[in-house]
Amino acid sequence: MSDLILLSHPLFGVLGILAGVWVLVDALNVTPQTEGRVRSVSMLAAALIWLAYIFGGYWYVFSYTPEKAIILKGPWPFAHAFFMETKEHAFFMLLLLATFLPIAARNKLAASPGARKLVCWTAVLVIGLGLMMDGSGAFISMGVKLGLMPAAAPM
Amino acid sequence: MQDRELSNATVSFGLSAAIVNVFNGLLVILKESNQDTLLAWMKTVTFHHWITHGLLDLILFVVIGFILSKTNAGKGVSMSANALILVLVLSVVIGYTLIAGFFLLE
Numbered sequence: 001m002s003d004l005i006l007l008s009h010p011l012f013g014v015l016g017i018l019a020g021v022w023v024l025v026d027a028l029n030v031t032p033q034t035e036g037r038v039r040s041v042s043m044l045a046a047a048l049i050w051l052a053y054i055f056g057g058y059w060y061v062f063s064y065t066p067e068k069a070i071i072l073k074g075p076w077p078f079a080h081a082f083f084m085e086t087k088e089h090a091f092f093m094l095l096l097l098a099t100f101l102p103i104a105a106r107n108k109l110a111a112s113p114g115a116r117k118l119v120c121w122t123a124v125l126v127i128g129l130g131l132m133m134d135g136s137g138a139f140i141s142m143g144v145k146l147g148l149m150p151a152a153a154p155m
Numbered sequence: 156m157q158d159r160e161l162s163n164a165t166v167s168f169g170l171s172a173a174i175v176n177v178f179n180g181l182l183v184i185l186k187e188s189n190q191d192t193l194l195a196w197m198k199t200v201t202f203h204h205w206i207t208h209g210l211l212d213l214i215l216f217v218v219i220g221f222i223l224s225k226t227n228a229g230k231g232v233s234m235s236a237n238a239l240i241l242v243l244v245l246s247v248v249i250g251y252t253l254i255a256g257f258f259l260l261e
Binding site: 057060061081082085086088089090092093095096097099100103104106107112113114115117118121122125129132 | 160161162164165168169172175176179180183203205206208209212213216235236237239240243244246247250251254255258259261
């Protein structure tokens with residue numbers, strides 16, 4: 001069960017990033033007919049990032065402690081000391097911006113270049129922060145993996 | 156409702172997100188530098204400092220956004236889209252630098 005929760009975190013995170021890319025592309029080419037779709041996908045992006053936060057947060061609070069110990073004893077202690085510590089706190093910025101995205105998308109995007117630009121930039125920030133979370137997760141996974149590997153035998 | 160470029164809610168909650176992005180970074184430094192006091196208190200509120208941290212951010216986001224939307228006789232803060240974008244991007248850069256910089260130097 002813990003593994004499923006852990007895997008749900010990057011799954012929803014990546015889907016949230018993809019939804020952010022969809023919002024960006026759709027907002028760049030928005031027409032009065034597609035404004036509704038931009039708003040719907042913005043809501044979807046926010047919901048997916050919230051799910052990534054809930055699943056990742058649950059796992060971090062209730063299941064991460066043993067893996068943290070493995071990382072800190074292994075060859076890559078910075079996978080926790082820098083990447084996890086930064087990720088767990090920077091995620092809040094991603095959460096706020098993902099929550100703000102559907103609010104920004106409620107403006108008249110086709111009629112207002114400024115509103116359209118704001119949605120595009122918010123989507124870019126969501127995508128960028130999402131990718132940084134994803135990359136940090138890769139370092140954390142590698143930190144656990146290296147911590148579990150036996151020390152290399154001398155040649 | 157709007158002949159302005161952005162709605163009241165957009166500017167209010169956009170500014171609120173920017174403010175909380177910086178607050179979030181400052182709170183990281185404050186709690187990690189005061190583990191016996193602030194961090195310990197945050198653990199007592201919800202049993203985990205990270206949950207308390209997230210709750211504080213989210214509550215502030217809603218409260219600040221709501222307060223800003225009620226200023227100026229209910230019309231909210233007036234701001235161009237370009238200015239709001241600049242504030243949001245800067246807040247992310249500052250917030251991320253505060254967090255990453257702190258853990259890099261710690």
